[in-house]
Amino acid sequence: MSEPTQRESIEARIDRLELPFNARGIDPFGVSKKHLAVFYKALGFLYRRYLSVQCHGQENIPVRGRAMLVGNHSGGVALDGAMVVAASFFELNPPRLAQGMAEKFLNVLPFASEWTARCGQLTGLPEHAERLLEDDRLLMVFPEGAKGTAKLFKERYSLVDFGTGFIRLALKTKTPIIPLGFVGGADAIPTIANSYALGKLVGAPYVPITPWLLALPRPARCDVHFGAPLIFSGTGAEDDEVIMRYVDEVKARIAELIERARESRHQRAPLSLFTGGAR
């Protein structure tokens, strides 16, 4: 994280988000500055200290205008998504709010419903994704979906099947795709099994089981690499073969970035918790 960023307060950075907040700090999608401040404080601790995330290639994310961050899930719960939101806020100048597509079950749960909405993480619906891009926002997409977060520890560097909707949407809205590779999520939450029965009980697709049972993250080093923008031309109404070719291209690019992230992770100094020196 750059020096000026560390000195600047979270509130000051939120003020620099280029979003149409009203006088009470609420934007037309219900994103609230007040909630963002709490959210980013928690994310900042995770990002800087607890998970010690190192970010590379953030210059590939456009400063403004529509863009789609497309990446892999690295296991456990969607820690990777949260850390990409943190990277977009702490590493970019001006900061940007990366808006993900929250799992539908979250909107049914009290408090999760309120907080995801106020922090701009709208329910995962194609209409939301399209509208955010039309509004020139930074959309975050994980085409592996819930199958990606359900990866076991041993599968952490693999990629499961990608959906195709994100490519059709990128073509339709003429949005550049910024591929990203994320590693480390599975070290923080190493899933040894997924309990689908427990998931049903709490209203989630599954509940990951770790060696310490609960899916609470342990300190770990994470690396995220953003790649150069991929721009595809078309209308979004192309045949599946054409779309699959583009999907495979994005997937291959993400696989490369995962490898790059693994290499840079091995070169880093050992983790030093709570000192900020875990680089």
Place this chain on the structure above:
Amino acid sequence: MKILIAGVAGGISQKLALELVARGHQVIGIDVRPWPGAPSSIEMHRVDLRKRAAEDVFRKSRPQAVVHMATVAQLGANIEDRARINLDGTQAVFEHCKNYGVEQCVIVGRHTYYGAASDTALYHRETEPPHALGEFPELADLVAADLFAGAALWQQPRLTTSVLRLCYTLGPLGQGTLASFLKGRAVPMVMGFDPLFQFLHEDDVITALILALEKKVRGVFNVAGPQPLPLSALAHEVGRPVLPLPEPIIRMMLGRFGLPKLAAGALNHIKYPVVIDSSAFKTATGFVHKYDELATARAFKQAFPLR
């Protein structure tokens, strides 16, 4: 222009009637309710829209345009009575329009047509179907009236029909679903949920309706103005504390303590947002709201301070 307003005794309808008269239009009003102090310039008929006497008004007056505001949205009303008024009344309006040469008909519907559910998107477009009706059957008659009115677009091609799906109304009149909800000493909320609410100042509603008439827009249009606010923020702006209650407790309270007895799905309207995209109406009419969301809430607060 000679304009007939069905449901003229309502607060917004009265304001519309007065504004139309001020703009030089001739206004004929129909309502079963009285309008004490109605100006003599407005020809007032206390008749039921569904009865023969109302048809006589159409036949004798031969209005050029009709604004249909005689629908009931109150959830406390008897559901069968409501359905009869909303559906039969709308049917009568279109019958009379066809038989007595009316050129234009503006139907004032509600944005709650789209329904509130956990898996519906923000900013509904006019092409979307209603959702979650099964969970909230009390809305079915309003949805049916809306769709019935939309059918006039092809059934009566010579009639210029505008079906307007208006978001909530707020302002000094303090009438309507949202205003009633906010008037109490505290605003009940479902704990852990804080949906966006979209509302338009009463004066902006009048502006929108007049634009629909003057621009003779044809089609189905969402009508909204400023950006929505979370319910808690809206409560704060109108000077009310919020009362967050766990959902099971609110469910138990429905039908008791003066609350209407509703299907549990009705609670979705204070759990999930109904937010509409009004860009088609703005493009068609050039509508621009005069009051933003904070000024609108302030106007309501000044008229209904917490005592």
